[in-house]
Each structure stands twice: as C-alpha cells, then as structure tokens.
Amino acid sequence: MKKTKKRKKSSAATAANGAVHMNQGGIAYQNKDITSKLLAENFKGKTFRVYGLDIPEVKAVLPTNIPSVRANELRLDNLFELVDGTIALVDYESDYKKEDKVKYLNYLTGIANRYQQEKKVCPMLRMIVIYTGDIERRQVSDEYDIGAVRMTLEPAFLSELDSGGLFRHLKEKVERNEPLDDEELMGFIILPLSYRKKEEKEEKIRESVSLAAQIQDRSQQVFALAGILAFSDKLIDMETANKIRRMIEMTKVGWIIEQEKQEAIAKVEEALVKAEEEKQQAARESVIKMIRKNYPTEEIAFIVSSFSQDEIETVRREIAETE
Template sequence: MPKKKISQQNYDIIFKAMTEQFGQKALNFYGIYTAPIRRVEPTDLPVIDVNERRMDFVFLLQDDTYLHLEFQTTFSISDLKRFKLYDAALYDKTGRNIYTYVIYGADITKADEHLDHGSIQYRANAIYMKDYNGDDIFRRLSYTVHHQETLDDDEQLQLVFLPLMQSKKKRTDLATDVVELANQVKNEKQRFRLIGTTVGIADKFLDDSYVDKMMEVFKMTRIAQKVYEDGIEEGKQEGRQEGKEAIQEAILSYLESQFDLRSNDIQHKVKSIDDMGALNALITTLYKAESEKQALQLIDQTLNHE
C-alpha cells in the first residue's frame, strides 16, 4: 500500500501540538536551556541542494533566536554536515542566531558534536536517550495514566520520547505502545496533544508503514476532539455524544479504506459500542491489525468487554 503522505494541514496541527508540548520546563528536563518557545517555524529550505530538504523541527524563541532539533537513530558525519548546511541557509534567510540539538536514540552512545572547517566552526549539541530506561518509565507512566486525569510536564515528555529510549522492545513496538498509552489519557486536550506530538516525532525515525497507522489514530482523535470541543463551546449537553459518533464514523471509514469493510453488520457492531473509553481503546489497537480477520476480532473483543 502506498504511503499516505502527512498533509501540510496535518503537519500544522501536529506542530501546534508540539509547540504546546515543548514547554520550557520540558526542554530543561532534557538539558536544553533556552528562552521560551514562541512558535514552530516552517522547515522547508529549497535553496539547499541535498536529498532531504526538510529540517526536523525549528522553534522560534522569545529572544528572537532559533532552536533547531533533529532526531537521529544513527550517527554519521554526513548528517552533521547536512545540519550545518540547514543552519547556514536558515541564518542567511533570517539573520537569526541558531542553536542546534540532536536527540539520539538509545543505540547511539557517542556522536561528534563539532565540525572544524578552518574559519567555519559548527556545533550541534548531542542529547543521548540511552541513559533513560524506557521499560521502567513506561511501567511508571502506565500506572499514572490509569490512576490520574492528567500527566505533568515531565511525564508528558517522557511518554513522547519513549520510542527513542533504552528498551528490550523493538523501537516500532515501543512506539505502538506509546500511542496506545497516550490514547488512554483521560484529559481530552492532553490526549490529543500527546498523540499529535508522538506522530510528529515518529515520522522522523520510524518506517513509513508505522507512521501511516499512527496517523490514522491521530486523525480519528482529532475528529472526535473537534466535535466534542465544538459541543462544549456551544453549551451542548450532547457534545460528548457527537464526539462518540465521530469516532464511530472515523473507525468505519478506516475499515473501509484499509480492508474494504463496509457491511451493515460491521456498521451495526461499531455503532453499538457506546462507551467512549472503549472506542478510544479500539482506535489504538485497530491500526495494528494486518488483516480483515484481525480487525473483526478486535471489534468483537471490544464488544465483549463493554
């Protein structure tokens, strides 16, 4: 199946979620001490003649400088040279100072941070996720999610960065677990922000097929949250009911596009799932289904456990 490109509209929504997520306290947690973030900036720099022309993330800070973040699961001097070209082009375009940090996955224990090209000196500060035990953190966060309404700033960033941490699991499996756990966060706004940020970061280091599936979860969550928030803003008691119906319709749309499932029986089953928590749980398990049979089994399991 061809990759469903993440549209610019969806990137804009994800970046907004990331701007909210990368609060000052959270950046400090990872040893990044900067002025507060003002907004996420576009990362396309067409003047650069390299294969990949998009920087990972660039944040405009309150002191009118840039924070440039890159996510890497491998290290190569050629990557460092590429980041140098990015920063040079960005400075040439804006005239603003740029401070670059590279967040390396747990497989990287040491990486060069400095390029010495004579008169040209370049530094990209390295942050290593190898020092974080992802399995222990996941267990702790799972307990918190199931016993509290929200996660604090540090816990949210730990959850988002879990796929890069040290773990006995495969990175793809850990990313799947993160999306599932994020979707169990009780607070609607925080849940949406966490999933959006996780998708935005995962797009930088996971295989296309996993990002595609995670994107489905993000889109379905976005639809439900938008309907629910509109209902609250208008003072409607049925806001949550409309949100539930939006998730049901999104699930049916996903089943039709992925597996060509559109029977009346399937529609009846999905629409008979009345609990919002069960629907949210189904979203984050359904996207892992590799076949029509698996998808149907997941729906039946949800109905049996309501």
Template sequence: MAHGISYHAKDILFKSLSELYRNQALDVYGLHDLPKIKALLPNEFPAVRADEKRSDTLFLLEDDSILLLEYESNERFIDNHLKYLDYAYRILYTYYKQEKQLRHIRIVVIYTSDVTRKYEQFYAGDVFLSSKAVLLSEYNGDAIFATIEEKICNNEPLTAEETMKLILVPLMHSRFDRQMMIEKTIELAKNIHNEQTQLHVIAGILTATDKFIDEQYAQKIKEWMKMNKVMRLLVEEFEQEKEKEVHEKTLEIAKNLLDVLPIHEIAKRTGLTISEVADLAKKMEK
C-alpha cells in the same frame, strides 16, 4: 510523513504540534540553559532539491533565536554535521533575505538509544559548527513508560514534562525493540482522557519517530486519528482558514481588474457575486 491523513495532513499536524510546544521549556532534554519555545516553525526552505532532506523540527525560541532539533540513530557524526551545516545555511540565508539581519541558530541533536557517545563540535579550518547532544540511551524508557502508564490508567492529567517524555519514550533505552515501543506508546496515548493531549502526544510521536517508524503502521495511526474529535475540529478550522485565504486572494485579483473590466465580467472571471464586486468597487471609490 509521506502519506497523510488528507492532502493537507502535514499542515494540520503542524497546527496541533504548535499548540503542544508553545511556551514549553526544554528541561525534558536536560537543556536548562535554553529559552522557552515561542513557536514551531515550518521547515520548508528554498534551494532544496527533490533528493535533499529538511530539518526534522525547527523552533523559534523566546530570545528570537532558532532551534534546529534533529533526531539521529547513528554515529555518522561528520556526515550528520555536514547536513546540519547545510540546514543552517538555508535558514540563515532565508531570514537574512527577509529581515536583513542574521538570526542566531542553536543545534540540538537527540540521539536514540543506539548511540552512547557524544560528538558536539565540527572543525574544518575556518569553518566551525557546534551542537548540543542529548543521549536517550541514558534514559530508562521502560521506567518512564510505567510511571506515565499508571497515571493514565488512573485518569490523572499529565504534566507538560510527562507529555514531552512520553513522546520520546520510543527512542529511549528499553528491553523492547523500537517499533514495539512505538506501538506500545501510541496505544497508551490512545487512553489519555483529554483528547487534545491525546492528539498532541500521538502527533509528536509520529514526528519524533518519522525516520524509524514502520510506514504501514504510521499510515494506520494516521487513519485512526481521523476519528479524533480534536483532529476533526482542526481539519474544519484549517479548511475555513484556507477558504478565507483563497477568498482574500480572489478579492485582490478583482480589485486589480476594476479599472479594466466591467463588474459583471469580473464576477464571471473570479467566481464572486456581482454584489461582492460592486461592494468592492464602492470601497475603492472612498
């Protein structure tokens, strides 16, 4: 998402979506044989040029494998799988450098209603890549929307599966065009009584439809999300975490300066109080 709620909007939405997906089964995609989601992972990896794209969504599964979840609306199967091969290489390389072992990678491609056939295997001599395809053209988005709409209108809580389905409704088969379904689904989500679920669903829709949503409308929704109480709490929590992180780094810098500078000079350079630096010096003496 190019323009955020704030300069750290991506991190805040990531935090919200992490709560949504944690411990969720992938049954809603028809992937009954995959382990549950353990955590949502950041999709920032080294060796990415400015003109290169990143994986849509990465999950750590309960068996410690990594699920690469992609959303596509075209049948450029070879081009897309070459792209996934690049993602897989960067993921494998990064984790191997950190852990000295290879992580198992699973690839699932969620095809919007524009695509009606599957392509799950890519051969290039000794290079082979397989994926699992989910065709949303096989899902009746209008019927699913109507069922969930009735529950929301009756103030009934949504199940985890219904929450996940609502996020995907704009990409399913419908008599309405995609942008209209995105708007209809987000407007429906605004009526969810539980504010946390409301935020999760809207954040999920913005993520799943990122390649297809009208940018001006997306920005409008992000601005609206500022008013969500849960979002405000997330922003506050995020700020506190960042402040703590900065403070810890500052303490580390001060610790390294104790042998070369007097306490008052360290306080001046780091912004810490003389008392904080003095306490740090005492701890180092023990």
C-alpha cells in the same frame, strides 16, 4: 530519471513540518498530513528538558524550507523560535556520521541566507541534534572545526533516558486519569526511540499507542498520538500508522463534539444566570415601590418571597440614606 537519495534518519520533520517522505511500510507524509498541523499547534510553550537539553521553551514553530539546501537533503526536521529570541534548528538522528556536520552547516547558512533575503538580522542560531537510543554520548563529537568555520552542536541522547521508569510513571498517571504536564508529554512522544533494539522500539510503539488511547484529556491524547506517529515514522508499519490516524480522527471528532457541548452548556448557564439576575432585580424594584408606599416589612416579605425581612430592612435603610 535521476532518483532522489533517501535520507537515513529517524525524524519527526516530515510529519511534523511537512517534507514528503516514505517509511518502510510505504507511508507517505506530506505537508497536509494531520500530524503536521497538530504538532505545530501544540509545541508552543514546551521545552526539550526531558531530553537532557537545557534550552528556553518554544515560542513559535517556524517554516523549515531552506531554498539553498540541495533537494536530496530534503529539509531540517524542526525550526523553533525560542522565548529568548534564539532560533533552534532540531534534527533527529539514529546514527552518527561526521559528514552530517556539513549538512548541519548547510542548514545554518541556509537559515542565515533566508534572513538576509528577507532583509532581517539573523538571530543567534542553535544546532540541536537529538540522537535515538542507538547512539551513546561517547560516540559523538559536538564540535566541527575547520579553521575559518567552527560549529558547536547541542546534542541530546535518548539512550540516557530511564525508559522503563518513564513508561511506568506515564502509565500510572494515565491509569489514575491525571493530566500530563508538558515535560511528560514530550517524553511520551519520543519514548519508543529511547530503546536500542528495533524489536524493543516496535513493541514500545504499540504499548505507547495503547496507553495514549487511554488519556482522558482529548488535546493531550491527540498530541501524544500524533507525536508517536511523527517521531517513530520509520518504525511504524502501515497497519499501526492507520490505526493511529483513525484514533486521531475519532478523538478530534469527539473533541469537537465535546467543545460544542461545553459551549452550549455555557450559553444555557449564562442565560439562566442572566434570567435570575433580571428576576431578582424586578423583585428588588417591587420591594422598593412597596417600601415607598409604607408597606410593613412582614407584608412585603410575604408578597416578595425571594427577599427576607432582613434584606427588606437593608433596602429600607438604603432608601432612607439616599432620600
């Protein structure tokens, strides 16, 4: 039986969009993996500015399956529709090989072919490659020109991030129980990949997971944990991955309980407000009846204690104006 060639890259695709893939610790990421749904739901509205890419924010996450791409290439990491109508194909790489550009070209033509099969006009396509801390800008060429075909990549280099400064900033905000903005969350999930040495990456994964567990906002906590698991898939050992999964599940359960509790509280508060409004309306109707029977203001205020004498006089004037 012919074995499928293993794709060598640091990628969020398999976890974030579902291609089956096995990391060094033997962890399989499949379509139904919890991280797939979580990341897809939470990428909307976010940008890649923290990675050094000046592109519009994400409008929607699109399916990444490309029928025309050979099976041994699996599929691209992420496919996003941006708010300006362009489509961004995003791949994550831990090394630079010129032959990868042919793979990217296959992705682009595969996407164009998919639009043609669906009888739709193919929008403008962007080919974005995010390189981990192992690669520096000087090592990479963003052009692929073979005469009749010319492709321009939009590369990002995590090696250019101030990793230490970013981690300190995130740590300070989390310890102050302050919510993170979208750029900080996007930086959080790729932080371990911005380091060069494997040992540094592994250590920062553990530190980032520990820090993510302290995030007070449950939705942000789940996104951070799922993102770390997805983006650092090749570096996480089985024990750490399972720990993250358990934390995600516990956080999701707690999140659901908290949502149900807040919904119950909101319903009680709504019922109390409605009851108070009905009580006040009944009191007002009593005041109106007594005014029409010529009860003195002091007596009405004594009987209907929720209305002051000034309020009763106001109601009296309103009745006089309408009758």
